[in-house]
Amino acid sequence: MLIGIDAGGTRTRAYCADATGRPVGxxxxxxxxxxxxxxxxxxxxxSEAMAAAVPxxxxxxxxxxxxxxxxxxxxxxxxxxxxxxxxxxxxxGIEAAALEVYGDAEVAFASGPGAPADGLVLxxxxxxxxxxxxxxxxxxxxxxHGWLLGDEGSGFWLGREAVRAAxxxxxxxxxxxxxxxxxxxxxxxxxDRDDRPLLRDVIxxxxxxxxxxxxxxxxxxxxxxxxxxxxxxxxxxxxxxxxLADKLRVLGARRGELLVATGGLIAPGGPLAGxxxxxxxxxxxxxxxxxxxxxxxxxxxGLLTH
Amino acid sequence: MLIGIDAGGTRTRAYCADATGRPVGxxxxxxxxxxxxxxxxxxxxxSEAMAAAVPxxxxxxxxxxxxxxxxxxxxxxxxxxxxxxxxxxxxxGIEAAALEVYGDAEVAFASGPGAPADGLVLxxxxxxxxxxxxxxxxxxxxxxHGWLLGDEGSGFWLGREAVRAAxxxxxxxxxxxxxxxxxxxxxxxxxDRDDRPLLRDVIxxxxxxxxxxxxxxxxxxxxxxxxxxxxxxxxxxxxxxxxLADKLRVLGARRGELLVATGGLIAPGGPLAGxxxxxxxxxxxxxxxxxxxxxxxxxxxGLLTH
Numbered sequence: 001m002l003i004g005i006d007a008g009g010t011r012t013r014a015y016c017a018d019a020t021g022r023p024v025g026x027x028x029x030x031x032x033x034x035x036x037x038x039x040x041x042x043x044x045x046x047s048e049a050m051a052a053a054v055p056x057x058x059x060x061x062x063x064x065x066x067x068x069x070x071x072x073x074x075x076x077x078x079x080x081x082x083x084x085x086x087x088x089x090x091x092x093g094i095e096a097a098a099l100e101v102y103g104d105a106e107v108a109f110a111s112g113p114g115a116p117a118d119g120l121v122l123x124x125x126x127x128x129x130x131x132x133x134x135x136x137x138x139x140x141x142x143x144x145h146g147w148l149l150g151d152e153g154s155g156f157w158l159g160r161e162a163v164r165a166a167x168x169x170x171x172x173x174x175x176x177x178x179x180x181x182x183x184x185x186x187x188x189x190x191x192d193r194d195d196r197p198l199l200r201d202v203i204x205x206x207x208x209x210x211x212x213x214x215x216x217x218x219x220x221x222x223x224x225x226x227x228x229x230x231x232x233x234x235x236x237x238x239x240x241x242x243x244l245a246d247k248l249r250v251l252g253a254r255r256g257e258l259l260v261a262t263g264g265l266i267a268p269g270g271p272l273a274g275x276x277x278x279x280x281x282x283x284x285x286x287x288x289x290x291x292x293x294x295x296x297x298x299x300x301x302g303l304l305t306h
Numbered sequence: 307m308l309i310g311i312d313a314g315g316t317r318t319r320a321y322c323a324d325a326t327g328r329p330v331g332x333x334x335x336x337x338x339x340x341x342x343x344x345x346x347x348x349x350x351x352x353s354e355a356m357a358a359a360v361p362x363x364x365x366x367x368x369x370x371x372x373x374x375x376x377x378x379x380x381x382x383x384x385x386x387x388x389x390x391x392x393x394x395x396x397x398x399g400i401e402a403a404a405l406e407v408y409g410d411a412e413v414a415f416a417s418g419p420g421a422p423a424d425g426l427v428l429x430x431x432x433x434x435x436x437x438x439x440x441x442x443x444x445x446x447x448x449x450x451h452g453w454l455l456g457d458e459g460s461g462f463w464l465g466r467e468a469v470r471a472a473x474x475x476x477x478x479x480x481x482x483x484x485x486x487x488x489x490x491x492x493x494x495x496x497x498d499r500d501d502r503p504l505l506r507d508v509i510x511x512x513x514x515x516x517x518x519x520x521x522x523x524x525x526x527x528x529x530x531x532x533x534x535x536x537x538x539x540x541x542x543x544x545x546x547x548x549x550l551a552d553k554l555r556v557l558g559a560r561r562g563e564l565l566v567a568t569g570g571l572i573a574p575g576g577p578l579a580g581x582x583x584x585x586x587x588x589x590x591x592x593x594x595x596x597x598x599x600x601x602x603x604x605x606x607x608g609l610l611t612h
Contacts, residue, residue, distance in 0.1 A: 035507070074503040076511075141503070142477045146510065148518055149470055164455055171448045173556050197380040197447070201341070204452065205382075212454055250479045 001058055002305075003050065003094075004297025005067035006107055007032025007042075007081070009126060009213075014049035015294045016058070021302055026294075027052025034072030034081040042080070046088035054094065062097035065089065066107070066301035068293045073103020073138055098304040102297075105131040105138050110296030112260040112288050115303065119258030120251055120285070122244060124265040124272065126216040128154035130247035136300065142247040147212040153243030153272075155265055159218030161236050163187070163207055170196045170203075178230040182221050223271040240265070241275035248280065255284025262290045307364055308611075309356065309400075310603025311373035312413055313338025313348075313387070315432060315519075320355035321600045322364070327608055332600070333358025340378030340387040348386070352394035360400065368403035371395065372413070372607035374599045379409020379444055404610040408603075411437040411444055416602030418566040418594050421609065425564030426557055426591070428550060430571040430578065432522040434460035436553035442606065448553045453518040459549030459578075461571055465524030467542050469493070469513055476502045476509075484536040488527050529577040546571070547581035554586065561590025568596045 001024075004015040012032035016024040029048035031037050037045070046067075054063075065085070072081035081101045089096055102110075109121035109131070117136050123129045128151045129144030143150045151157055166183040168174035184191070187206040188199050207215065226233035244266070248259070259280060265272040268289045277287050290296070307330075310321040318338035322330040335354035337343050343351070352373075360369075371391070378387035387407045395402055408416075415427035415437070428436045434457045435450030449456045457463055472489040474480035490497070493512040494505050513521065532539035550572070554565070565586060571578040574595045583593050596602070 035510075075507050077507065138503075140478060141506065142479065145470075145473050145506075146514065148513060149466070149473055149510070160455065164451075167451050167455055171556060172446060173448065197444075200447065200451075201381050201383065204341075204455070207454060208452065250477060 001054070001061055001063045002298050002301040003054065003063050003065040004107070004294055004299070004301050005046065005049065005065070005085070006104070006293035006297050007034070007046065007067060007069045007072070008104055009033045009036065009070050012045040012049045013292065013294050014046070014053035015298050016053040016055070017298050019305075021298060024058070025053045025055055032069060034069040034077040034084075036071060039080060039084055042084040043087045043091070046085055047091050050088060050092055050094070054092065059092055059094050063094050064301045064304050065096045065099045066102065066297050066304060067100075068102040068104050068107025068297050070104040072101055073106060100300065100304055102300065103138055104293060105129055105141065106133065106136060107293030107296040107300065108262045108290065109133045109260045110136060110300050111262070111290040111293055112258055112296070115296065115299035116258050116260075119260065120248060120253055121260045121262075122248060122266065123263045124154055124244055124261075125263035126155045126213055127151045128157070128244060128247070130244070130251055132251045140251055142250045147215075153240040153247075155216035155219040156213050157243070158222045158236060158240055159215035161239075162218045162222050163203065163215060165232050165236070166203060167200070170199055175232065177232040178228060179222065179225040179233040182225055183218070186218070186221065219265070237272060237275060241272050241279055244272065244276055245279035245283070248283065248285070253280075253283050253285055257285065259285045259287055260290055261287045262292060267291055307360070307367055307369045308604050308607040309360065309369050309371045310413075310600055310605070310607050311352065311355065311371070311391070312410070312599035312603050313340070313352065313373060313375045313378070314410055315339045315342065315376050318351040318355045319598065319600050320352075320359035321604050322359040322361070323604050325611075327604060330364070331359045331361055338375060340375040340383040340390075342377060345386060345390055348390040349393045349397070352391055353397050356394060356398055356400070360398065365398055365400050369400050370607045370610050371402045371405045372408065372603050372610060373406075374408040374410050374413025374603050376410040378407055379412060406606065406610055408606065409444055410599060411435055411447065412439065412442060413599030413602040413606065414568045414596065415439045415566045416442060416606050417568070417596040417599055418564055418602070421602065421605035422564050422566075425566065426554055426559055427566045427568075428554060428572065429569045430460055430550055430567075431569035432461045432519055433457045434463070434550060434553070436550070436557055438557045446557055448556045453521075459546040459553075461522035461525040462519050463549070464528045464542060464546055465521035467545075468524045468528050469509065469521060471538050471542070472509060473506070476505055481538065483538040484534060485528065485531040485539040488531055489524070492524070492527065525571070543578060543581060547578050547585055550578065550582055551585035551589070554589065554591070559589050559591055563591065565591045565593055566596055567593045568598060573597055
């Protein structure tokens with residue numbers, strides 16, 4: 001039996017397959033960032049996801065487990081991930097014949113066709129990270145530094161830039177566009193549009209009273225106003241795609257190599273998928289988009305038995 | 307008796323003067339941001355600062371009080387400032403014959419020669435704000451949006467950019483300069499300089515485990531390495547001065563009008579004072595630097611009696 005786990009900042013997903021890789025079950029639970037989620041919660045989320053994925057009758061048999069964790073590719077995050085995964089397996093009565101822990105970029109990349117060993121991976125959801133994968137392990141990582149220090153081009157970044165566009169309009173530094181109006185409707189509903197000092201205060205109260213990463217919830221608003229032709233929103237989407245492409249340039253992208261893309265912004269149908277495709281094409285690359293790292297985790301589990 | 311108060315994000319300062327403006331006493335206490343400090347603490351800080359500034363024998367007489375608060379120029383912040391100031395005065399047994407509350411930009415500007423009524427003010431310390439003052443009140447404010455949404459060119463911004471320079475070097479996006487080395491010494495002392503994944507984790511842990519504005523504490527490190535000729539640090543100081551000058555451009559700075567500057571970065575001897583002076587000179591302006599808003603608060607108190 002193969003168990004693949006994709007544990008990210010938003011949720012933990014478990015996939016169970018038979019020895020040939022044929023799906024048997026899946027399960028979901030809460031956040032699984034190995035550096036950001038407390039151990040008790042991480043154990044619970046792993047246990048809940050696996051409980052739903054692994055049929056009760058198949059537990060106890062020797063399972064092969066591969067798990068990718070946001071923040072879990074290295075050092076303290078990896079140690080936490082290994083420890084919590086072991087506890088969750090024990091709780092469920094699953095004895096692992098083999099177990100390996102990866103970073104989220106590694107399982108995302110392995111979700112590419114044929115569980116590839118070498119190439120590039122780009123993740124753009126709430127955060128943004130690019131990595132060069134060599135021998136199925138991250139050889140170089142660009143960004144993923146989070147809301148305070150980086151993640152340019154991510155969903156958080158788009159949402160924050162939308163709020164900044166509103167503040168710049170209030171400062172007299174930018175136009176009062178449709179995007180600005182939509183941000184004001186959300187953050188300062190019913191307030192007098194001509195009372196700039198009031199609007200400044202209300203927006204600050206609104207933005208600073210929640211976790212910074214929650215600004216990612218505004219990215220659909222940027223996408224929506226861009227679809228209505230708003231120039232500020234269109235410019236932000238272009239800038240975001242530029243920022244993501246730049247991360248691949250830093251990795252020394254080579255013509256023709258595999259590029260696996262995942263995350264809400266660039267997965268199939270994602271709002272930046274088209275813009276990013278154009279940019280990477282000029283670099284001699286083609287996007288291979290995957291929904292998440294689940295298939296890669298199962299594939300890596302399969303490889304552990306060889 | 308005149309009481310002037312300059313209540314900022316870092317500390318609250320009270321100044322007492324006789325009716326002619328001659329200094330009688332001064333006092334200091336903790337943070338006084340009207341939007342960021344809880345009422346009980348704000349009352350305490352105001353009370354402590356005034357208790358030290360106003361001789362016991364002079365209390366009870368009709369005082370004229372003018373107070374400038376970070377976050378206190380408008381709306382909810384102003385309401386909080388007025389209420390807390392009234393409570394602090396009552397605690398000390400001081401009956402105010404007149405009382406007025408201002409924003410920090412307004413008292414800083416009034417600290418210019420002759421308690422001027424019209425012109426520009428630029429504040430650059432932990433945060434960064436510019437304002438056009440008309441009739442001693444802010445007519446337009448640019449920035450001051452804080453660490454999540456703005457304050458480009460501030461002490462926080464310099465410190466954050468220093469950490470970003472270190473992360474960019476680890477990503478392979480920028481040079482391993484002296485500034486980067488100094489950030490690593492501070493945030494990752496004794497760690498293997500060749501273990502990039504480890505350093506990424508250690509820096510993230512370090513930066514995210516404290517309040518974001520605490521990154522302003524790194525700005526002296528940028529100034530120090532710039533003095534040693536580090537190109538990355540020199541570039542950041544130039545960028546910060548550009549960002550500050552841009553805020554004045556947005557305000558439609560006119561040749562020859564008064565520009566009052568204050569805050570640790572641009573007050574007399576401040577690390578950006580020279581760079582900023584060059585930039586505003588090309589705009590037809592000259593920096594009039596003041597140490598803080600205390601003198602302006604006392605001057606505004608004096609004007610309340612006329």
